[in-house]
Amino acid sequence: MTRSERHPRRWLILVVLCLxxxxxxxxxxxxxxxxxxxxxxxxxxxxxxxWIIESYVLVFAGLLLTAGSLSDRYGRRRVMIxxxxxxxxxxxxxxxxxxxxxLIIARIVMGVGGALVMPSTLSILIxxxxxxxxxxxxxxxxxxxxxxxxGGPVLGGALIAKFxxxxxxxxxxxxxxxxxxxxxxxxxxxxxxxxxxxxxGMVLSMAGMTALVWTIIVLPKDGLTTPSTLATLAVAVLGLxxxxxxxxxxxxxxxxxxxxxNRVFTGASFSLVLLTFANGGLMLVLTQYLQFVLGYTPTExxxxxxxxxxxxxxxxxxxxxxxxxTGNRAMTVTGLLVTxxxxxxxxxLSQGDGIGPLVTAMVLMGAGGGLAxxxxxxxxxxxxxxxHAGVGSALxxxxxxxxxxxxxxxxxxxxxxxxxxxxxGSAPEAARHSIADALALGESGLADAxxxxxxxxxxxxxxxxxxxxxxxxxxxxxxxxxxxxGKPEAGPVGEPERVAESSH
Numbered sequence: 378m379t380r381s382e383r384h385p386r387r388w389l390i391l392v393v394l395c396l397x398x399x400x401x402x403x404x405x406x407x408x409x410x411x412x413x414x415x416x417x418x419x420x421x422x423x424x425x426x427x428w429i430i431e432s433y434v435l436v437f438a439g440l441l442l443t444a445g446s447l448s449d450r451y452g453r454r455r456v457m458i459x460x461x462x463x464x465x466x467x468x469x470x471x472x473x474x475x476x477x478x479x480l481i482i483a484r485i486v487m488g489v490g491g492a493l494v495m496p497s498t499l500s501i502l503i504x505x506x507x508x509x510x511x512x513x514x515x516x517x518x519x520x521x522x523x524x525x526x527x528g529g530p531v532l533g534g535a536l537i538a539k540f541x542x543x544x545x546x547x548x549x550x551x552x553x554x555x556x557x558x559x560x561x562x563x564x565x566x567x568x569x570x571x572x573x574x575x576x577x578g579m580v581l582s583m584a585g586m587t588a589l590v591w592t593i594i595v596l597p598k599d600g601l602t603t604p605s606t607l608a609t610l611a612v613a614v615l616g617l618x619x620x621x622x623x624x625x626x627x628x629x630x631x632x633x634x635x636x637x638x639n640r641v642f643t644g645a646s647f648s649l650v651l652l653t654f655a656n657g658g659l660m661l662v663l664t665q666y667l668q669f670v671l672g673y674t675p676t677e678x679x680x681x682x683x684x685x686x687x688x689x690x691x692x693x694x695x696x697x698x699x700x701x702x703t704g705n706r707a708m709t710v711t712g713l714l715v716t717x718x719x720x721x722x723x724x725x726l727s728q729g730d731g732i733g734p735l736v737t738a739m740v741l742m743g744a745g746g747g748l749a750x751x752x753x754x755x756x757x758x759x760x761x762x763x764x765h766a767g768v769g770s771a772l773x774x775x776x777x778x779x780x781x782x783x784x785x786x787x788x789x790x791x792x793x794x795x796x797x798x799x800x801x802g803s804a805p806e807a808a809r810h811s812i813a814d815a816l817a818l819g820e821s822g823l824a825d826a827x828x829x830x831x832x833x834x835x836x837x838x839x840x841x842x843x844x845x846x847x848x849x850x851x852x853x854x855x856x857x858x859x860x861x862x863g864k865p866e867a868g869p870v871g872e873p874e875r876v877a878e879s880s881h
Contacts, residue, residue: 661784
């Protein structure tokens with residue numbers, strides 16, 4: 378793609394892609410503040426709430442690879458529009474749900490819609506933008522996701538305060554409709570060459586990924602030795618193992634595993650796993666610290682992440698400007714080391730610290746993410762052949778989902794076990810395992826001990842997270858060499874896939 382061949386509406390198309398991503402991110406984050414009123418209004422049990430939250434994640438993660446393959450085969454714009462329509466319709470169903478069961482069904486359909494939308498957005502982006510402009514486009518796309526991550530709880534709190542819990546789902550509808558109309562008007566259709574369907578690969582990937590995510594979710598609570606955990610773990614191993622074997626043997630694989638022979642793709646993939654592993658734990662731990670130790674409300678907790686969001690947006694622009702001179706590898710390693718410094722500062726926080734060290738750490742985290750994420754994703758997607766753009770995007774999403782889920786599970790387990798060890802042996806059993814239970818007992822001495830124990834546990838958890846990010850930097854430094862890890866090219870970058878039909 379030369380400069381003269383660049384799509385004239387590419388920046389407007391980017392707005393559509395950002396809107397499509399924004400609606401998914403906001404929905405997941407606003408749900409965190411909607412749980413209490415849902416419990417009160419629908420009489421939802423703790424198990425109901427778990428399914429309301431986790432059903433979306435399970436369906437979304439399980440369908441990502443299949444959705445990416447479908448978008449390559451049948452058209453990325455078409456699949457994205459279908460996903461947006463499903464997501465919007467399910468949001469309406471969630472808005473009018475009058476029982477936990479109806480809300481769970483709505484969330485499942487939203488997960489299907491989200492899985493169809495997410496891989497399509499990034500695959501369309503890399504087919505519309507060439508390597509020279511791709512870092513800027515990916516930076517904007519990433520920044521919008523961060524805005525949704527931080528703004529979701531704030532928006533959700535405001536909507537619930539003004540209206541009712543259903544408004545957090547209703548807000549999805551106009552955004553989805555706007556994105557659909559804009560996609561139909563502005564966006565060209567693109568697809569890869571026709572390939573024979575791979576139904577067995579689809580079934581194995583869905584079963585394996587769903588079982589893996591479910592195992593990660595229940596592992597901290599149920600342990601590894603319970604029959605149910607062992608059963609889902611076995612399904613995950615057999616499903617994903619069978620998928621890997623089948624994809625190497627079938628003539629028309631859904632996912633070309635040969636991509637992992639590319640050093641840049643492998644280096645970017647493992648760096649993303651380790652980075653999202655650390656960031657998944659970051660959100661879990663910091664939200665509890667802000668609410669239980671510092672006494673923030675959910676809305677205030679969302680606002681506390683604003684410095685990180687601002688830093689991400691600012692340094693996305695800085696990184697996009699510098700990557701042409703430094704290359705993806707250098708920018709990725711630099712950003713990861715800055716992020717590790719943020720984790721290091723978070724690990725030094727004590728109960729009596731003011732807001733200054735926390736804000737500084739958040740700015741470092743945002744700056745590091747703003748530099749590293751667009752460069753890493755650009756390197757990963759730059760190593761994917763154009764005909765596999767949808768599956769490549771789905772692999773990126775799956776890698777990040779798996780890393781974040783592992784981070785929540787493993788760092789959550791580190792936090793929980795260290796907290797229990799730090800609590801006095803004379804404390805009630807429930808208080809030794811949960812800071813929320815300790816604070817609920819209303820004893821000032823026990824509450825102080827719980828806050829101190831949680832802060833100590835948080836420091837150890839952030840040390841583990843920081844080590845994960847340093848490991849990601851080492852992986853990127855060693856593997857992300859050569860074309861794709863170096864400087865983007867402004868000239869021809871290979872033939873883009875054929876545009877099958879155009880909306881203009």
